[in-house]
Amino acid sequence: MLTEKQYKLLMFINKITKETGCSPSFDEMRTAVGLKSKSGIHALLTALEEREFIKKLPHKARALEVVRLPKFKPRAIIEEEKKRENALLNATVNIPFYGKIAAGVPIEAIADETSFLPMPFEMVSNGQFYALKVEGDSMVDAGILDGDTAIIRQTPMANNGDIVVALVDNQEATLKKLQRKEKEVWLVPCNKAYEVRKLRADRVQIQGVLKSIIRNYH
Amino acid sequence: MLTEKQYKLLMFINKITKETGCSPSFDEMRTAVGLKSKSGIHALLTALEEREFIKKLPHKARALEVVRLPKFKPRAIIEEEKKRENALLNATVNIPFYGKIAAGVPIEAIADETSFLPMPFEMVSNGQFYALKVEGDSMVDAGILDGDTAIIRQTPMANNGDIVVALVDNQEATLKKLQRKEKEVWLVPCNKAYEVRKLRADRVQIQGVLKSIIRNYH
DNA sequence: CAAAAAAGAACTAAAGTAGAACAAATTTTG
DNA sequence: CAAAATTTGTTCTACTTTAGTTCTTTTTTG
Numbered sequence: 272m273l274t275e276k277q278y279k280l281l282m283f284i285n286k287i288t289k290e291t292g293c294s295p296s297f298d299e300m301r302t303a304v305g306l307k308s309k310s311g312i313h314a315l316l317t318a319l320e321e322r323e324f325i326k327k328l329p330h331k332a333r334a335l336e337v338v339r340l341p342k343f344k345p346r347a348i349i350e351e352e353k354k355r356e357n358a359l360l361n362a363t364v365n366i367p368f369y370g371k372i373a374a375g376v377p378i379e380a381i382a383d384e385t386s387f388l389p390m391p392f393e394m395v396s397n398g399q400f401y402a403l404k405v406e407g408d409s410m411v412d413a414g415i416l417d418g419d420t421a422i423i424r425q426t427p428m429a430n431n432g433d434i435v436v437a438l439v440d441n442q443e444a445t446l447k448k449l450q451r452k453e454k455e456v457w458l459v460p461c462n463k464a465y466e467v468r469k470l471r472a473d474r475v476q477i478q479g480v481l482k483s484i485i486r487n488y489h
Numbered sequence: 490m491l492t493e494k495q496y497k498l499l500m501f502i503n504k505i506t507k508e509t510g511c512s513p514s515f516d517e518m519r520t521a522v523g524l525k526s527k528s529g530i531h532a533l534l535t536a537l538e539e540r541e542f543i544k545k546l547p548h549k550a551r552a553l554e555v556v557r558l559p560k561f562k563p564r565a566i567i568e569e570e571k572k573r574e575n576a577l578l579n580a581t582v583n584i585p586f587y588g589k590i591a592a593g594v595p596i597e598a599i600a601d602e603t604s605f606l607p608m609p610f611e612m613v614s615n616g617q618f619y620a621l622k623v624e625g626d627s628m629v630d631a632g633i634l635d636g637d638t639a640i641i642r643q644t645p646m647a648n649n650g651d652i653v654v655a656l657v658d659n660q661e662a663t664l665k666k667l668q669r670k671e672k673e674v675w676l677v678p679c680n681k682a683y684e685v686r687k688l689r690a691d692r693v694q695i696q697g698v699l700k701s702i703i704r705n706y707h
Numbered sequence: 708c709a710a711a712a713a714a715g716a717a718c719t720a721a722a723g724t725a726g727a728a729c730a731a732a733t734t735t736t737g
Numbered sequence: 738c739a740a741a742a743t744t745t746g747t748t749c750t751a752c753t754t755t756a757g758t759t760c761t762t763t764t765t766t767g
Contacts, residue, residue: 272552273551278510297747303657307724307726308727308728309727313748314723322552331746333730333745343509352732414704416632454582482705482706485703485704488698488699494712515757516756520766524712526714528713529712548719550757579728712765714761714763715761715762716759717746717758718748718758718760719756720756720758721756722754727750728747728749729749730748731747732753734739734742736739
């Protein structure tokens, strides 16, 4: 069919002739296409004529005729097709499964050697999510058991009362209820057998907020 | 008719020309079809021209034109498309969402007015599943909280210790731990505040076994 | 192992860009 | 109206970039 420049020129000629009833001059075309010399236009016109998109009367001024245009789909249709394709692709989203939490390793450190967990698109459409396997019983009173899968929204923003993934001293990641007290951060377990950890705020980094718990039996 | 590669290339050319009005270059086609060398494209184009699917001006850049499209897809393409479609369909399965349990209504009775819950295919591939919203706190010690979503495998077969959906007297459906004792069925809550219900076996009907618990925060 | 497909490299050609000289057409004007 | 002026189109050269062709070698595959 055409090269980019040929296409651009053809569309310009078509537009001008439709609008004004007469062909553009070489200099007008030169400007429109963005060249500094007319010779380029001449070459382009020759190419267009060779491909039978225009006809021109040689040695006549402003004597071009658009014979045909490349047939293409309207933008709207193309975009609609893309949307539909996306809707299908979005049926599930694979979120990274980072392994166990409370394993004493920052989450970034294990971010590569991951498997993936397919999640329904609706559940994880807004934001970055990842999954962790819960280890230990420190949250049983919140209905979070050893072996449960936690779906975490990756964000440093959390409110008091949220259950969060907290990284302490860049070392140890745990899932706890968040409670900020002045310059301290309290990591509150949901199990009377455990104690609240009260830490200086700068020692704690929030790596995400609990969005869902999934537990599989058998 | 056409080989897989020829078909793929033809469709690519068609798509690009329709979308942009310009022909793709050899390198673009090379990438699209998945070759590492342009010579292969040349061969494919020659074949396509021989079969009169395209016209090309030799020794001109981006001067291809699609003359016609094939009526039939190569078998390989059909199979590939099916595979991809299946992969997407399998990505999630919609399982029926029957509403609340412990609502005192047999599950069949509400089986029609349902919404659906998309579940990753892997989780619900073997068997018939449905979802229920858990109501009440009778199972909190098993980490099942009020408002949790229970994914149930529809089956009358359950083992001692399984958490099941039990229908009592064809009336009242509850989620409890199962314990069979001789001719009795015990429905064991997981909350010290509740009492075990000991029922004659014929009064109890198992409607499913708990497969998963899903809980969403916020 | 032979035919087909693909890769790779070398080569050739076209496209794009620019500038200038020139020729033909068109318009202006004396 | 005809010469002059001006606009417009053509052609040539030169150079860079992009693209297409062809041939040989390698790999794949039936």
